[in-house]
Amino acid sequence: MTDTKGEELSALLHENRRFPPPPEFAAAAIAQPGIYEHAAEGRTAFWEEQARRLTWAEPWHTALEWEMPYAKWFVGGKLNVAYNCVDRHVESGLGDRVAYHWEGEPGDTRTITYRDLQEMVCKAANALTELGVEAGTKVAIYMPMIPETVAAMLACARLGAPHTVVFGGFSAEALRDRILDCDARLVITSDGGYRRGSPSALKPAVDDAVASCPNVTKVLVVRRTGQDVAWSEGRDVWWHEVVDRQSEHHEAQMFDAEHPLYIMYTSGTTAKPKGILHTSGGYLTHTSATHRLVFDLNPDKDIFWTAADIGWVTGHSYIVYGPLANATTSVMYEGTPDTPTRDRWWQIVERYKVNILYTAPTTIRTFMKWGEDLPAAHDLSSLRLLGSVGEPINPEAWIWYRTHIGGDRCPIVDTWWQTETGGIMISPLPGITTTKPGAAMKPLPGVTADVVSNDGTSVGNGEGGLLVIKDPWPGMLRGIWGDDQRFKDTYWSRFPGIYFAGDGAKRDDDGDLWLLGRVDDVMNVSGHRISTTEVEHALVGHPSVAEAAVVGASDATTGQAIVAFVTVKSGADNPEGSDQLVIDLREHVAREIGPIAKPRQILLTPELPKTRSGKIMRRLLRDVAEQRELGDVTTLLDATVVNAIRDRMVPGAEEREQG
Ligand code: PRX
DSSP, X not given: OOHHXXXXXXXXXXXXXOBOOOHHHHHHOSSOTTHHHHHHHOHHHHHHHHHTXXXXXXXXXXXXXXXXXXXXEEETOEEOHHIIIIIHHIIIIITXXXXXXXXXXXXXXXXXXXXXXXXXXXXXHHHHHHTTOOTTOOEEEEOOSSHHHHHHHHXXXXXXXXXXXXXXXXXXXXXXXXXXXXXXXXXXXXXXXXXXTEEEEOHHHHHHHHTTXXXXXEEEEEOSSOXXXXXXXXXXXXXXXXXXXXXXXXOOOOEETTSEEEEEEEOOSSSSOEEEEEESHHHHHHHHHHHHHHTTOOTTTOEEEEOSOTTSXXXXXXXXXXXXXXXXXEEEEOSOTTSSSTTHHHHHHHHHTOOEEXXXXXXXXXXXXXXXXXXXXXXXXXXXXXXXXSSOOOHHHHHHIIIIIXXXXXXXXXXXXXXXXXXXXXXXXXXXXXXXXTOOBSBOTTOOEEEEOTTSOBOOTTEEEEEEEOSOOTTOOOOBTTOHHHHIIIIITTTXXXXXXXXXXXXXXXXXXXXEEESSSEEEETTEEEEHHHHHHHHHTSTTEEEEEEEEEEETTTXXXXXXXXXXXXXXXXXXXXXXXXXXXXXXXXXXTXXXXXXXXXXXXXXXXXXXXXXXOHHHHHHHHTTOOOOOOTTBSOHHHHHHHHHHOOTTOOOOOOO
């Protein structure tokens, strides 16, 4: 762990503010004291109770089969995920309940009831069948935040066709790699979506990507913006032409609890993203149970808003699967928080009387910068609970969130989890836990987390170490698509037999957990995981670049920011120091990976600091990037290199781009 982490840590541990749940909240909360003890008496039985809240066509005969690292939950059980998310609610008389209050960025709105959603999903499932999709066929989804995106995911789930949703901010290259890796046969996209006040195209990236994906035979295109699109006859089909004419009836087949539901790609420590595989029964149990308990969700009353993109796991678990399985009314918003004005979110909270808001610390810090007058000008009194996810939340942001958004009355749940865990793992329970600003507090009932030192022994109170999960849980990943060895190496080899999350954590004097961020070469930029190696790989792919080293430097708004140190090939077109080359390199990374991976700052340097054995000393580069006193340089081959780099680092000169 780096020195800054140590400093942050001691600041955190002097945090002595405490926020007990308001008594009325506690009295009415779904999760009541005793739930931890109850779950501890029989962990598997606890998850079975949660699973019984779903509708099963056939019950399981074995709750858990565990042959490390392979877990099977609810073995023998059969269910249909889409049926559980939609049809069963309509059948029980909730057809008129709103599933989504959807708002487009330009201000257009749609109200989608559970009955509407059922019709959309059934028609889409019939259309996909006509287009050749069967159980097991992989489908890639590259869409804006519109209701059809949810319908597309559920239609796949209904057919047992695993989907892979690729965030619309990823490049054509990134999309192509994911399509090829999981061998998707059909792509669902749209002409574009609205972002920052104008249409932002998606179809051209699909056209580019699919040009080198020979197995993709169909591209299904939703018309959202009406912008011009290139059209490949025979391959491309309009959603409104194929889906709208289908029957609104579709008989859902039941699938094994372990049938694959989706593959979500996430960055690891190599240049190649990992396809995290989630299956059906355990995942839906985990997401629906945690959604209900952590957000104290009363589906008859609450308006719930996860303000995230469906292209990330947060959107999968807490916009789509968890909330729908619980018959929740959610808000879904297409665009950016500052369009047309910086109070857009607060208008939305006021308009729909949102009760529960779930977002990322980076957004909260952005709102802090924009000023408290914006939320203060709106009636946010409907809010009763706030959530945070995606990165460590600093106490200052936590307190601001509580004061200026939560009116000092709403409990905050800081939820730790990962793409791999499928759902929330460590979090306060809002009616039980006395919270501390910046702490995720305790593993949820049914989850066994620990903080261990390098040799795998549990650390005591007041000590830091590495976060591990000791027992299997229902939402856990079932593997890395097509790379079993990497699955074992990444998660199960550091401490044999237990899951290593890749995060540092601290147990405070009371035994409560504070999450400290990644301990590997994975950066967390605005709550998005990006690997240093992936960005380096993109940079060295540029003809002028000889070598590149990328580090994540602390950033007051985005958590971490990408800083790249680049050496240029001798005789390369662009002379060293050229501003143009830096601009080109940033564009190059955006093209290769996506705009989210553009370095905040690129420093051209004649050399990179290396050890005598030739390893790049990233720790020093991180010190340089964060403009700290340099750490130990005794193993450095040539100490003058670092000083030379540091001298070039002009504070504040970096080019910034809003995420
Ligand atoms: O480092 C942790 C951080 O985000 C990582 C997981 O990223 P991803 O798979 O993209 O999923 C993000 C949304 C679940 C973790 O390894 N992280 C997530 N939540 C928290 C967090 N760090 C601290 N506190 C959190 N609440």
